Amino acid sequence: MMRALEKIGFALTVLVLVSPAATVFLWMLSLSLKNELDNTAWPPVFIPSPPVWDNFIAVFERNDFLLYTWNSVVVSFTATGLAILIGVPAGYGIAKMRATRAAMLILIARITPGLSYLIPLFLLFQWLGLTGTLTPIIVTHLVITVPIVVWVMIGFFEGLPAELEEAALVDGANIWQAFRHVAFPLARPGITVAVILSFIFSWNNFIFAMVLAGRETRTLPVAVNNMLTFEQISWGPLAAAALLVTLPVLLLTLLAQKQIIAGLTAGGVKGG
Amino acid sequence: MSGAATLPATAATARPRRNYARRYVWFVVPAAIVVLSVILFPWVFTLFMSAHDWKIGGGHSYVGLDNYRKLFTDDRFLWSMARTLYFTALAVIGPMVLGTIAALVFARNFPLRGLARTVFILPMMATPVAVALVWTMMFHPQLGVLNWLLTQFGLPPSMWIYDANTVIPTLVMVEVWHWTPLVMLIVLGGLASLPVDPYEAAKIDGANAWQAFRHITFPLLMPFLVVALIIRTIDALKAFDTIYVITQGGPGTSSETINIFLYLQGFAYYNMGYASAVVVVFFLIIVSLAGVLLWARNRAKDL
Numbered sequence: 024m025m026r027a028l029e030k031i032g033f034a035l036t037v038l039v040l041v042s043p044a045a046t047v048f049l050w051m052l053s054l055s056l057k058n059e060l061d062n063t064a065w066p067p068v069f070i071p072s073p074p075v076w077d078n079f080i081a082v083f084e085r086n087d088f089l090l091y092t093w094n095s096v097v098v099s100f101t102a103t104g105l106a107i108l109i110g111v112p113a114g115y116g117i118a119k120m121r122a123t124r125a126a127m128l129i130l131i132a133r134i135t136p137g138l139s140y141l142i143p144l145f146l147l148f149q150w151l152g153l154t155g156t157l158t159p160i161i162v163t164h165l166v167i168t169v170p171i172v173v174w175v176m177i178g179f180f181e182g183l184p185a186e187l188e189e190a191a192l193v194d195g196a197n198i199w200q201a202f203r204h205v206a207f208p209l210a211r212p213g214i215t216v217a218v219i220l221s222f223i224f225s226w227n228n229f230i231f232a233m234v235l236a237g238r239e240t241r242t243l244p245v246a247v248n249n250m251l252t253f254e255q256i257s258w259g260p261l262a263a264a265a266l267l268v269t270l271p272v273l274l275l276t277l278l279a280q281k282q283i284i285a286g287l288t289a290g291g292v293k294g295g
Numbered sequence: 296m297s298g299a300a301t302l303p304a305t306a307a308t309a310r311p312r313r314n315y316a317r318r319y320v321w322f323v324v325p326a327a328i329v330v331l332s333v334i335l336f337p338w339v340f341t342l343f344m345s346a347h348d349w350k351i352g353g354g355h356s357y358v359g360l361d362n363y364r365k366l367f368t369d370d371r372f373l374w375s376m377a378r379t380l381y382f383t384a385l386a387v388i389g390p391m392v393l394g395t396i397a398a399l400v401f402a403r404n405f406p407l408r409g410l411a412r413t414v415f416i417l418p419m420m421a422t423p424v425a426v427a428l429v430w431t432m433m434f435h436p437q438l439g440v441l442n443w444l445l446t447q448f449g450l451p452p453s454m455w456i457y458d459a460n461t462v463i464p465t466l467v468m469v470e471v472w473h474w475t476p477l478v479m480l481i482v483l484g485g486l487a488s489l490p491v492d493p494y495e496a497a498k499i500d501g502a503n504a505w506q507a508f509r510h511i512t513f514p515l516l517m518p519f520l521v522v523a524l525i526i527r528t529i530d531a532l533k534a535f536d537t538i539y540v541i542t543q544g545g546p547g548t549s550s551e552t553i554n555i556f557l558y559l560q561g562f563a564y565y566n567m568g569y570a571s572a573v574v575v576v577f578f579l580i581i582v583s584l585a586g587v588l589l590w591a592r593n594r595a596k597d598l
Contacts, residue, residue: 033400033403033405034405036400037400037405037411040393040396040397040400040411040415041411041414041415043418043472044414044415044417044418044472044476045414047418047426047429047430047433047472048417048421050429050433050440051425051426051429054429054432063438065437065438065443066443067438067440067443108325109325109326109329110326112322112323112325112326113322113323113325113326113327115319115322116319116320116321116322116323117323119316119319119322120316120317120319120320120323121316122323125323125327128330129330131334132330132334133529134529134578134581134582134585135334135578135581136532136533136535136554136557136574136577136578136581137533137535138535138554138557138558138561138574139337139338139341139557139574139577139578140333140334140337141561141562142337142341142344142561142567142570142571142574143336143337143340143341143344143571144333144337145561145562146340146351146567147340162333163333165329165333166333166334169326169329169330173326198318198319202322223420226422227420227421227422227423227424229423229424229535229536229539229540230535230536234562243422244422244423244424244425245424247424247425247428248424248428248540251428251431251540258432261428261432262428262429262432264425264428265422265424265425265426265428265429266425268422268424268425269421269422269425269426272420272421272422273417273420273421275420276413276416276417276420277413280409280412280413280416283416283420284412284416284480287416287477287480
């Protein structure tokens with residue numbers, strides 16, 4: 024009897040813990056699939072019957088949603104790619120040299136509010152005549168992606184056994200070859216974690232693009248925020264747009280939950 | 296990225312074979328260039344600008360420490376500082392308590408644990424702007440689903456973000472929803488690393504579950520809780536996206552935190568010099584709070 028009660032109590036606790044997260048996402052889905060009448064009904068209508076696609080169609084018809092999606096894709100992929108290109112060797116170097124101070128510098132990047140980079144960089148990009156292109160947005164996103172990649176990779180390379188590389192060095196390989204042919208292949212799982220986290224936090228970033236983007240260079244979070252300002256009460260399209268923006272990230276989280284949890288547990292990574 | 300897992304390993308080992316290690320410098324050079332140009336350059340330039348009266352479109356002139364003097368007599372800034380501390384206190388305590396409880400729950404084995412854990416961490420992975428939009432709709436005083444929920448429990452409806460008295464607790468609620476999963480993950484990592492032996496000894500000695508938690512789990516978990524506490528404090532101080540999207544500092548200025556004040560000075564009023572001074576003061580606040588927490592941790596270790 025006691026065991027059964029304990030089990031029910033535990034199940035209820037799990038339910039209470041999970042329900043705020045589930046509720047918000049389900050409500051987002053519900054709003055996006057209902058017509059305007061149902062969305063502003065009192066008492067609220069929870070289950071769309073029948074579900075309608077009008078809101079999603081409206082999002083694509085009324086806005087340059089495809090352009091903004093393309094911008095977000097370009098920014099997140101480029102910023103992540105560049106971060107991997109320079110961050111993986113850096114993580115390797117720092118791990119090999121046991122350079123604690125270099126690691127601390129990465130921590131400072133984590134502490135600094137995103138806005139504080141923006142004032143000087145905003146002026147710099149104006150002087151360089153780069154405003155209105157995607158370049159400033161990509162460059163500022165490196166502020167998020169490079170520290171994430173370096174941090175994850177330091178942890179990963181420190182965990183790799185040194186014997187294999189040392190064997191390669193003894194066999195006459197130089198340190199670059201040892202990295203390229205021994206450490207790098209072994210580090211693939213770590214790189215996967217770094218790519219996923221860096222992509223997600225770049226995709227989610229709002230503040231850099233909000234300050235730096237022009238009409239044509241908005242990323243999705245900025246575009247969605249603008250919709251709120253101009254369409255106060257049309258909830259259906261708003262919810263549909265919000266869902267479209269965050270859906271790739273949610274799917275990625277569901278698919279790669281193991282890697283994401285491993286990466287986040289190791290260091291409490293968070294961008295911006 | 297405070298590194299509970301990685302930093303101590305680096306620090307603990309002395310540098311063996313220094314010259315041998317130095318050859319790896321070239322691996323770090325490209326990243327160092329990027330870090331110097333997009334992180335360090337802005338820092339130096341911000342310090343420089345903070346000593347100037349610098350308007351976009353206007354000119355700039357050297358004013359020494361005037362911006363800082365002005366800042367500490369600017370009621371709007373001082374209030375934003377007080378609000379930030381109030382917001383931070385609530386937005387740290389909530390996730391710390393709930394995240395620790397959640398970690399203790401998810402450390403146990405139960406059916407569908409993987410799924411439940413994934414759903415639980417979705418808030419911290421979701422795009423903040425998208426989620427903030429949904430919250431904004433839920434806070435609507437007449438049509439929002441939250442007031443409907445309150446009436447179902449026989450509670451009076453709330454004005455949520457539309458009232459100066461409730462706006463910060465409401466924003467804290469969103470922040471708690473957002474970042475409790477991060478605390479949970481850090482503490483869960485700590486729980487996974489706990490040794491089994493002390494529990495067996497305690498069992499033999501006849502300790503109950505609460506005593507085992509109080510005297511074994513809690514002290515062993517302490518380093519992880521401190522890491523979570525520091526990360527959470529820094530993130531709460533820096534909170535921007537959700538506050539900006541949901542209230543933009545309003546109603547009036549009643550949810551204007553330092554970060555929102557900073558944004559408005561810099562990119563709504565284009566007072567770049569003044570905003571730079573805010574950046575410097577803001578950074579000092581963050582570093583000193585993080586420093587105090589680190590110091591407290593080291594002291595606790597010595598005792």
